[in-house]
Amino acid sequence: MKKTLAAVLSAAMAVSMIAAVPAMADDDVLTIGFAQLGAESGWRDAETNDINTYNEEHDDVEFLFSDAQQQQANQIDNIRSYIQQGVDVIAFPPVVETGWEGVLQEAQDAGIPVILVDRGVDENTPEDLYATVISSDFVWEGGQAAQLLVDAMGGAGKVVELEGTVGASAANERKEGFDKYIEDNCPDVEIIESQSGNFTRAEGKEVMEAALKSYDEIDGVFAHNDDMALGAIEAIKEAGLKPGEDIKIVGCDGIMGAFEAMVAGEMNGTVECNPCLAAQIVETAQKLVAGEEVEKWVKSNDGVFSADTAEEDIKTRSY
Amino acid sequence: MKKFRQSLEFKPILFFILILLFCGIVSGGSFFKVSIVDGHLYGRLIDIIRNGSKYMILAIGMTMVLATGGTDISVGSVMAISGAMACSIVDERILLFLHGNVPAAVALALLCGVVCGTWNGFLVAKLKVQPIVATMILLTAGRGIAQLIADGKIVTITSEQYYLINGGYFLGLPVPFYIAMAMLVIALIITKGTAFGVAVESIGINANSSRLAGIKVERNLWLIYIFCGLMASLAGILESAGIKGADCNNCGLMIEMDGILAVAIGGTSLSGGRFSIISSVFGALIVQTISTMIYSFGVTPELTKVVKALVVIVICLFQSPEFVGRIRGLFKGQKKGAAA
Numbered sequence: 001m002k003k004t005l006a007a008v009l010s011a012a013m014a015v016s017m018i019a020a021v022p023a024m025a026d027d028d029v030l031t032i033g034f035a036q037l038g039a040e041s042g043w044r045d046a047e048t049n050d051i052n053t054y055n056e057e058h059d060d061v062e063f064l065f066s067d068a069q070q071q072q073a074n075q076i077d078n079i080r081s082y083i084q085q086g087v088d089v090i091a092f093p094p095v096v097e098t099g100w101e102g103v104l105q106e107a108q109d110a111g112i113p114v115i116l117v118d119r120g121v122d123e124n125t126p127e128d129l130y131a132t133v134i135s136s137d138f139v140w141e142g143g144q145a146a147q148l149l150v151d152a153m154g155g156a157g158k159v160v161e162l163e164g165t166v167g168a169s170a171a172n173e174r175k176e177g178f179d180k181y182i183e184d185n186c187p188d189v190e191i192i193e194s195q196s197g198n199f200t201r202a203e204g205k206e207v208m209e210a211a212l213k214s215y216d217e218i219d220g221v222f223a224h225n226d227d228m229a230l231g232a233i234e235a236i237k238e239a240g241l242k243p244g245e246d247i248k249i250v251g252c253d254g255i256m257g258a259f260e261a262m263v264a265g266e267m268n269g270t271v272e273c274n275p276c277l278a279a280q281i282v283e284t285a286q287k288l289v290a291g292e293e294v295e296k297w298v299k300s301n302d303g304v305f306s307a308d309t310a311e312e313d314i315k316t317r318s319y
Numbered sequence: 320m321k322k323f324r325q326s327l328e329f330k331p332i333l334f335f336i337l338i339l340l341f342c343g344i345v346s347g348g349s350f351f352k353v354s355i356v357d358g359h360l361y362g363r364l365i366d367i368i369r370n371g372s373k374y375m376i377l378a379i380g381m382t383m384v385l386a387t388g389g390t391d392i393s394v395g396s397v398m399a400i401s402g403a404m405a406c407s408i409v410d411e412r413i414l415l416f417l418h419g420n421v422p423a424a425v426a427l428a429l430l431c432g433v434v435c436g437t438w439n440g441f442l443v444a445k446l447k448v449q450p451i452v453a454t455m456i457l458l459t460a461g462r463g464i465a466q467l468i469a470d471g472k473i474v475t476i477t478s479e480q481y482y483l484i485n486g487g488y489f490l491g492l493p494v495p496f497y498i499a500m501a502m503l504v505i506a507l508i509i510t511k512g513t514a515f516g517v518a519v520e521s522i523g524i525n526a527n528s529s530r531l532a533g534i535k536v537e538r539n540l541w542l543i544y545i546f547c548g549l550m551a552s553l554a555g556i557l558e559s560a561g562i563k564g565a566d567c568n569n570c571g572l573m574i575e576m577d578g579i580l581a582v583a584i585g586g587t588s589l590s591g592g593r594f595s596i597i598s599s600v601f602g603a604l605i606v607q608t609i610s611t612m613i614y615s616f617g618v619t620p621e622l623t624k625v626v627k628a629l630v631v632i633v634i635c636l637f638q639s640p641e642f643v644g645r646i647r648g649l650f651k652g653q654k655k656g657a658a659a
Contacts, residue, residue: 041568042472166620196620200569201473201562209366210614213352227473231562238486240356257475257564 031062032285033082035092038070042255046319047118047275054278061282072096076103083110089285091115097122104129113288117277118300127296131288134280134298138170141271142177144304145250146186148269149220152248152306156188157219160211162197162204162232164224171196174224174252192218197228204228208235218247226251226258226270233266244268244307254305259317262310269306275319327586327593331601334584334634338605342612350615359488363611369485371607372495373554377574378581378599379506380550383543385582388523388591389443389450391547394578396461397435398555398571401428403469405556406565410476413468421480429552435461436548440541458575465567475564485560495557499600502550506596519543523591581606584634605634
């Protein structure tokens with residue numbers, strides 16, 4: 001009954017943007033206030049769904065949920081109301097990087113530890129104001145993608161890299177990890193072109209179209225996200241080549257479209273950027289409440305998927 | 320010949336040829352290389368006319384709006400709406416009774432453009448809201464509408480029939496190019512073949528005196544915004560067909576600026592009056608050629624925007640009579656000096 005009530009209330013909250021939730025501080029239940037930033041992407045929806053599912057399936061944890069609709073002011077209001085309700089732990093993905101000192105200080109004064117989820121705050125925010133960050137290790141993802149691609153190419157070949165938006169941390173760090181792996185381990189692999197496709201399908205396609213005309217031989221493509229990889233697939237087909245065979249393709253994120261492409265044999269692998277973080281949030285929150293030490297950066301459990309197992313993997317994908 | 324040199328079309332065509340020549344020379348001729356792949360033409364020039372088609376179509380609609388002294392900054396969002404509409408229908412996510420029928424999806428997507436244009440036209444022509452403010456409403460709200468239609472997801476489709484709208488070829492040339500040319504011909508017939516073109520120009524110069532002279536300003540303005548919305552929805556269909564999906568967050572993002580830029584490079588004044596649709600089409604081709612050029616020369620990602628800006632600045636400088644006058648003056652001064 002309580003669950004249903006909470007579910008109804010959180011749904012009402014998401015609609016009305018009012019984060020008034022009655023205090024439900026129960027001693028044997030771990031209460032986590034999750035101030036979601038919005039619902040701007042499928043990835044974000046998957047994250048929200050995972051929280052809701054976890055909430056329904058577990059009795060010992062109570063997630064309070066609110067939606068800030070991409071507004072920092074709303075998110076701060078929601079966090080404040082969690083502080084007033086005296087939740088055990090607050091978790092939230094900061095919608096922007098700056099301007100959190102005030103509300104983080106309030107949480108600290110109230111003795112409530114804060115977990116930043118899937119995004120960080122800028123380095124000028126004092127680190128002791130939050131307990132930890134749970135997020136992906138983009139450098140690791142880049143390295144894993146490199147390994148996938150090199151394996152698919154048989155250890156040698158010429159690679160085109162489709163970069164994400166210039167300056168985005170996901171782009172910079174995936175590039176760093178990818179380039180480093182290639183440099184350290186693969187003397188026969190050459191990155192012949194590296195251009196930004198802005199994380200979009202349309203631009204990924206356009207950059208790939210141009211690259212296909214610049215080079216007679218391309219053996220592999222690494223795209224900083226799956227959408228650009230899907231764009232590149234179309235460009236490769238138009239050039240009369242077979243994506244996944246003539247040119248191997250690896251992306252990042254692990255979206256459904258990438259798995260469909262892998263099943264169709266047009267893509268060779270993807271490195272997941274896991275949105276299903278509820279279990280890790282709870283685990284970290286339990287440690288924090290118990291007073292245990294927690295690393296300042298908890299790396300989320302990202303999976304590596306290759307086309308060989310795509311047909312099985314696709315059944316378990318939620319986004 | 321002199322008449323052509325003084326026409327609005329002269330400079331954009333010249334710039335287009337110059338940029339192409341520049342690319343050709345720097346690339347050692349490989350920029351112009353066109354081969355035959357799978358029975359159709361394949362090369363950078365083909366990329367330019369295919370990827371440039373959406374800019375051409377947008378520029379055709381935008382030219383008329385700008386010629387009336389207005390502007391439409393909602394075209395990118397309208398593209399997102401029409402793309403979301405078409406792809407959601409083709410993928411049988413909405414309107415299931417259509418069974419993913421592609422022509423019906425395209426027709427309904429175009430209808431979305433007409434509805435958006437009607438809304439813009441209503442605000443501008445009837446309620447006399449300033450065009451930039453009026454169209455800002457759809458600029459911001461439009462993506463939300465698109466997200467609603469697509470249920471907040473990137474809709475990926477597999478329909479080969481829908482894909483042909485962008486990726487198909489007819490007589491070796493890409494289908495979108497024919498669509499763009501058809502729109503150009505229609506727009507030219509409307510503006511040159513009827514009094515409509517004169518009315519557009521007249522409204523742009525002085526709406527009040529046009530009204531006194533008996534031109535139905537309201538009705539014409541309304542029609543122009545509807546036409547612009549229709550062109551935007553067509554561009555949205557092309558874009559979504561090209562990537563086999565509707566990406567509501569990114570489809571046509573900031574493209575209103577490229578559309579206005581194409582018209583500006585084409586020499587049509589943004590304050591209204593004299594306009595040339597052909598010039599704008601060449602302006603659109605120039606916009607596309609710049610990005611194809613940047614990609615093909617391997618400019619580092621950090622610098623691509625700078626290079627684009629530099630090329631645009633140079634073109635705009637040479638569109639400025641003041642600047643060209645001064646340059647001429649400089650050369651004349653030198654000649655005089657040499658003679659003395």
